[in-house]
Amino acid sequence: MTDVDLKGKRPISPHVQHGAYKVTMSMAVSISHRLSGSAAYAGTLFLAYWLLALATGPEAFETAQMLWGSILGRLVMFGFTWALVHHLLGGLRHFIWDIPAMMEKPQIEFLYLATVIGGVVLTVLIWIIGYSVM
Template identity: 45%
Template sequence: MTSQAQRNRPLSPHLQVYKPQYTSVLSILHRITGVALAFGTILLFYWLVAAAGGPESYAAAQDFIGSFIGRLLLFGWSVALFYHLCNGIRHLFWDVGVGFELDTAYKSGIAVLIGTGVLTLLSWILGYAVGG
């Protein structure tokens, strides 16, 4: 039998034990964007199935995706995509042993955030310029 004290103690360090740090927040965001990409891919799959289903189903999908909610989901998906891409490149450098110094890790984290913003805005600006 376990005592009350054993049941209440944490099994490993938890978020309530440590203050969030810049690098840990970026790491958690990487995991969250991975999950967001999975859900966004469901939206992409819905659009592709609707396109294959004929003009009526495609029009319904386009109506949803073109709505405020649909565009908000697409925008969030594009942010997740570019964050995950930029941070994934950062992780590739770490895999070969480059960029572990604290100063470099902070600077590369800032570069990830800037890259995410720039790539997201560019893709939406270009998307509107080309597709309207």
């Protein structure tokens, strides 16, 4: 066999720049699950800051409240809420697969969509309920 023959039969590189990979739902949901876990971790640090400010005294708490009450602060908190909910739903999806259940392709696709859509819907619902209680 010559080198020319080998090059013709070699697999295509899976690198994204070569165009061999097409972004699939499973790939996107897997990446978003990892990102939401990191965002939830970072958001927990912000929550710890808020609790420390509460414990420190009225001036520190007022500063924290001003930060979180701003438009940017609320946007960060909305993203934190989404990260928590999305990561929770992704964990439930993995728990269902650990049973094992819903392992057929249509069911798997349903769980992917339920994770993505459910994360957004539940986040919006949590914020609607939060604002209605205030």
